[in-house]
Amino acid sequence: MTRLSVNINKIATLRNSRGGNNPNLIQVAKDCERFGAQGITVHPRPDERHIRYADVYELKKIVTTEFNIEGNCQEQKFVDLVLAVKPEQVTLVPDALGQITSNHGWDTIKNQDYLKEIIAVFKKAGIRVSIFVDPVVEMVEAAATTGTDRIELYTEAYAHQYLNNKDLAVAPYIKAAETAHQLGLGINAGHDLDLNNLQFFAQNITSLDEVSIGHALVSDALYLGLENTVQMYLRQLAK
Numbered sequence: 001m002t003r004l005s006v007n008i009n010k011i012a013t014l015r016n017s018r019g020g021n022n023p024n025l026i027q028v029a030k031d032c033e034r035f036g037a038q039g040i041t042v043h044p045r046p047d048e049r050h051i052r053y054a055d056v057y058e059l060k061k062i063v064t065t066e067f068n069i070e071g072n073c074q075e076q077k078f079v080d081l082v083l084a085v086k087p088e089q090v091t092l093v094p095d096a097l098g099q100i101t102s103n104h105g106w107d108t109i110k111n112q113d114y115l116k117e118i119i120a121v122f123k124k125a126g127i128r129v130s131i132f133v134d135p136v137v138e139m140v141e142a143a144a145t146t147g148t149d150r151i152e153l154y155t156e157a158y159a160h161q162y163l164n165n166k167d168l169a170v171a172p173y174i175k176a177a178e179t180a181h182q183l184g185l186g187i188n189a190g191h192d193l194d195l196n197n198l199q200f201f202a203q204n205i206t207s208l209d210e211v212s213i214g215h216a217l218v219s220d221a222l223y224l225g226l227e228n229t230v231q232m233y234l235r236q237l238a239k
């Protein structure tokens with residue numbers, strides 16, 4: 001069954017907004033796992049707008065499921081952090097500095113040599129590597145020759161198109177996932193997945209290993225409660 005990794009970036013956003021330690025990020029991570037989450041994802045950005053580098057070291061001490069650190073490996077500080085923490089998985093995301101959020105996958109053709117080199121560094125450290133890609137067959141095919149263990153399908157386009165035509169929305173992801181599976185790549189997915197669009201996506205992407213969900217899940221939890229929300233997302237994946 002597809003694993004749910006809860007991205008707790010937005011818990012850190014709320015915490016940072018008042019300069020204290022409320023909500024307590026570490027306690028939220030522990031609670032998410034207690035409520036059934038099968039992973040914790042964080043995305044420390046260079047400006048530390050939400051997840052701070054120090055948080056990552058503290059989370060490593062308590063995460064008992066799978067710890068997934070996402071970020072831009074072109075930042076040496078990020079590479080050093082991941083090699084020091086050694087999470088179960090690192091997800092490489094080609095974000096530029098000023099982005100409000102992640103908004104594109106790797107060009108795995110143009111960046112083939114660079115990705116091969118940096119992926120080998122993480123794999124040598126025993127860390128599973130996933131790379132963030134758009135649902136484009138050629139990008140998936142080139143991902144396979146970088147040595148990455150998995151791809152993470154960037155699902156913002158799916159989430160937006162789903163509101164108009166869900167079959168059209170999921171079609172490119174089915175093709176990309178079939179290609180990835182045939183090439184022996186693991187398949188993750190994330191960005192803008194939510195309680196409305198998750199089940200249809202998971203039902204159509206049969207070899208989906210993991211989804212990482214944060215913004216919508218944390219927003220839902222404001223109304224539905226965190227324990228209930230985590231379990232609602234898990235039920236969407238179980239159907």
Ligand SMILES: CC(=O)[C@@H](O)[C@H](O)COP(=O)(O)O
Nearest residue numbers: 009043070093101102190191
């Ligand atoms: C790679 C990805 O889609 C998520 O990690 C996203 O980047 C979340 O980052 P923010 O929480 O900063 O929007």
Ligand SMILES: NCC(=O)COP(=O)(O)O
Nearest residue numbers: 190191192212213214215
């Ligand atoms: N990799 C996607 C992720 O971790 C969370 O993205 P979102 O659910 O906050 O859009």
